[in-house]
Amino acid sequence: MCSHAVSVLARCFEEAGISTTGVVFVKEHAERVKPPRMLWVPFAFGNALGAADNPDLQHRILGAALELLERRQGPALEEFPDYTAPQALLQASSAERSGDVDSLDPADELTSLRPYYERWVEKHKGRTQVGLCGVPQRRFRGVVRFLQSYTAGDQQDYTDRPEEVKLPQYIRYCVDDLKAFYYEARLEQRPDSADHQVHEWFWGETAMGRMIVSLAARMEESEDAETKAIPYGLAR
Amino acid sequence: MPRLELLSEVQRRMLQMFPCMEHDDIPWTPMRKPLSESRLALITSAGLHVKNDKPFVMGGDSSYRVIPQSTNTADILQSHASIGFDHTGIYRDINVTYPVDRLQELVDRGVIGSLGENNYSFMGALRDTSEVVERTGPEVARRLVDEGVEVAFLTPT
Structure with a gap:
């Protein structure tokens, strides 16, 4: 498009x-x-x-x-003459999930990846795709807690959400930030990863990937049209 | 790409069914002087914006964002509605979508005359582009003309 x-x-x-x-x-x-x-x-x-x-x-x-x-x-x-067949983009639904992420807490996982993320940003002179939700990455544990609580049907709004951004759209920005954080951390942790390997890792082996899939399923159940429009862009 | 026959069934169908604008004519502005003397701006539909600017929103956002040429690339973010493209490339290197470093190198080598004061960004996940055709596209065109831009280089995501 x-x-x-x-x-x-x-x-x-x-x-x-x-x-x-x-x-x-x-x-x-x-x-x-x-x-x-x-x-x-x-x-x-x-x-x-x-x-x-x-x-x-x-x-x-x-x-x-x-x-x-x-x-x-x-x-x-x-x-352009150089032709190499691109690999299909791996989506959440086609990732092979490893069973042992269920017991992991995504907030703890995120904290454990932080040193890699910060090193990535430093090496790239501040270049990062994290920043859409406006919450500093050092406070992302709070974002994770909110998304978990939202998925469980408890807390239905986030205190730091800017008034002009509607909640479903805000959730998308939060998830995009968490993905960027994880991907950039992973590229630092495992520099030789091909793109598809990073997708396989994120959707198949992380608690965060699992959390986002559950969040998308929860939004999918909503009767509100604006909420229902979002999960397709979170995980599919 | 994306040769259509190599895509997943879902993506291929979506692209084949996409309600394109269709034209028979081709608007054509010939180059008035060599590229090495021309001013060029970069226009992307990758949904980029400067960190403190408003991100794009889901659901047919036909607006545009100004990205001053002087912007540090560390201050550029992507807020694109589509999940159908791989973000890993832009996480690694913004030039894969928004080749500002490469264009500056071409200016330094004398291939391009100069770069415009601003680049512009749209969010390309639009089923209906009428607002772009009627309003935001011509508005950016006027701004480019005012800024002395003679060549626009366009990139999608």
């Missing part, structure tokens, strides 16, 4: 007198929308520039897309 959005935007900008180029994942969408110039890339969603920490590949992709600006006429929808 993101490929559709960038193709639509390219047309808007072009109509305003700006030359455009860029990257799309779904050729079938771009062919229908007809942005003037786009490079179709064969990578997994989330990897528009090919691969993380690979500046050479990123430059080759940028170069191929920028080259389209030299075309005299369009549409210029070219394919």
Whole structure:
């Protein structure tokens, strides 16, 4: 859908007198929308520039897309030639769960991963995708306790929730932050992990993954439409 | 990608059934000068925003966020509604979606003339893009023109 959005935007900008180029994942969408110039890339969603920490590949992709600006006429929808079949993104429901996480407390697990997370952030000069819910990561135990209590049907709101953000959306931000915390900690703990191994670990071996699946199931049962719209984006 | 035939059945169907805008014509603005003399801005549909700005929300958020070129990448977050893409890439390296470091290198090498004052971000999980077509897209286009931007580079997630 993101490929559709960038193709639509390219047309808007072009109509305003700006030359455009860029990257799309779904050729079938771009062919229908007809942005003037786009490079179709064969990578997994989330990897528009090919691969993380690979500046050479990123430059080759940028170069191929920028080259389209030299075309005299369009549409210029070219394919980036390096093809590697992307691995399917592992979702929670297809992860193989290990039985021994049931007895683990996700808050304790989170605390045990904190040194790795903090080292990751330090090494990356402060770059982190944690920060959507506004609670400092050092207080994430409180977020975990709230989500557990919400799942159990007890506490139905979080004291630090900003007034303008509705509760279901706020829960999504909390979960996205917890995932980012765990993934970044894991990448520090096990630097050679391939992306799919991190998913297998998170959904299959952590108490946090298990907690999020239960939370999603609880929200799914709700009769409130806004609450029901959220769990699909938490775990599926 | 995502060659459609290699995706899961659910994802393939979702993409095939997706209600795309369809056009026959192609708007075309030719380059007026070489890229090495042009000003370029980065526009992404990856749902990025500056840390203190408002995150995107679920359910068809057609708004946009301004990301000043001077923003430290440590202050950029992603609040994207879709769970259909792998976040691991952006956890590792923001350039995989938002290649600001690479673009700066191209400016340093003289390939690109300069970068615009601002980059812009949308949240691409939109089944209905009419609000983008009618309002927010043209608004960002006007801002880009005002900022002297001649080339827009677009990235999805």
